Amino acid sequence: MSAKPDFFRYYKKSYLTIILIGIFVWSLFAVQWNSDLIHAGGFVTIMQMLGALFQPDFSKEILELAIESTWITLSYAVAGMTLAFIIAFVLGVLASGILFGESRISILMKSFFRGLLGFLRAIHELVWAWIFVASFGLSPYAAIFALALPYGGILGRIFADMLTDVPKEPIEALNSTGASKFQVLLYGYLPMVKTNILSYTMYRFECSIRSSAIMSFVGLGGLGYQIQLSLDDLQYDEVWTFIYFLIAIVVLIDLWSSQLRNKLNAPSKHWFVPFSSILTVFLVAGSWGYVYFVDKASFLALFSQENLAYAKKFFAGMLGIGEENPAFLDRESWSNALLLTYDTLRMSIMAIGFSTIVMFLTVIPAARNVANGTLTLAPKWYSWISFGFIRLCYIFSRAIPELVWAMMIIFILKPGILPGAIALALHNFGILGKLCAEVIEDLDERPIRHLSSSGASKAQILMYGVIPSVLPQFLTYILYRWEVIMRTTIVVGFVGAGGLGQQFKLSMSFFHYTDLTLLLFCYLILVWISDYISEWARKTAR
Known part of the structure; x- marks a missing residue:
């Protein structure tokens, strides 16, 4: 009787692979594979796009617009990641349970904060953007909050796992000296995970640039907005210009992140580490300065009577208040x-x-x-x-x-x-x-x-x-x-x-x-x- 389970256990990876391939083949039947899938001018459009790929529009006007749009995209991403990091740090520490001990209440608190992080990261940032625009109107804060919430959930989950997985011996040594929970966090947990936290935050920052670019779909500016306008006008040479700027900024941040990880793990301190700190401060200050002084976006204006009335109407509508037959029933x-x-x-x-x-x-x-x-x-x-x-x-x-x-x-x-x-x-x-x-x-x-x-x-x-x-x-x-x-x-x-x-x-x-x-x-x-x-x-x- 024991041979059969052993047999399946031994070949479980092969069976899993077969199952996954079968599921993929099943998904292909969702499409009617015929020539009707392509627009009448689809092949012409492909050739036009490929031709423009090698002949982007580098005119002065388009380059100036691309530089301005790149800064807007970067500003929203930096501002959003600033809030995301704060959310992730606070909720990540609470979700790790290191401040609560081992009581039943602490387990419930840990589960609650992990569930909250799961909810924040489950909803895509563009959906959050739709919700904020519908609630508060077209404001840079719609993009910033839309980035902050899901990225805060993603980062917070990783931070919680990192704190949970630290070696216990140094923590027990600090506890034996009578250190408080916050002292153990500051001098025990954080020094052991700070490099990994920084490394993963930089990776998510690169992702936030792409997310910031697609905020254009709800009417917010940036590279994505210019790409959308150029596509609507069939100006494919302009499209590729803006895409090249987007690729450039993503690659630069990827290189920065890679270099910073290498220098942090180096045996001796390198000039690139303090340079990165200064650059981070400059980006954060410049981004929030742009939001406040150039976009003239007031945080308090979000809570005006008009916006609160819109938000109340929007959420009441989602809950079906006053509707005879809501869709969810x-x-x-x-x-x-x-x-x-x-x-x-x-x-x-x-x-x-x-x-x-x-x-x-x-x-x-x-x-x-x-x-x-x-x-x-x-x-x-x-x-x-x-x-x-x-x-x-x-x-x-x-x-x-x-x-x-x-x-x-x-x-x-x-x-x-x-x-x-x-x-x-x-x-x-x-x-x-x-x-x-x-x-x-x-x-x-x-x-x-x-x-x-x-x-x-x-x-x-x-x-x-x-x-x-x-x-x-x-x-x-x-x-x-x-x-x-x-x-x-x-x-x-x-x-x-x-x-x-x-x-x-x-x-x-x-x-x-x-x-x-x-x-x-x-x-x-x-x-x-x-x-x-x-x-x-x-x-x-x-």
């Missing part, structure tokens, strides 16, 4: 919402499937130790060319937000879940490829070299040495990105890419606020289900 509305939820689920699976396939096709030549031949012991002159080209594609892919990809693809493909899936895949394959290439670069090379010295070919080394070693970590990253994609599916729907997002936009446009409540509820259920499935699959893969 109507059976037909539930039926339609669940069908959209089903389509959104299949869109997310299709997206992660597409990005995974492209990642597997490109990730091995994108690894530095494959390019220089140290892993396979077979250096080739063309390896560095393919390495550089693929890494450039990864940067290009991940630097452009999903919504921007969707806005361009919808000019080529007809509305539906396929353009949404492709837009999500295009953005995520660059992130997935970068993460997985780094896994290959961090491999223990000794077993691989043993295969090479025994006469194995390059293909055999990769098939029997590299891939089995990296697959578990690959699967972890794939599932992690699927969770992120699930949150983002609602965003690409805003431009006609199907699913819950498309209906959310329509309901917002027609002031059907109880529909918004129903759609948000379905969206949150979908996000939480994806978190549960992802966690189960990760445990199975271990």
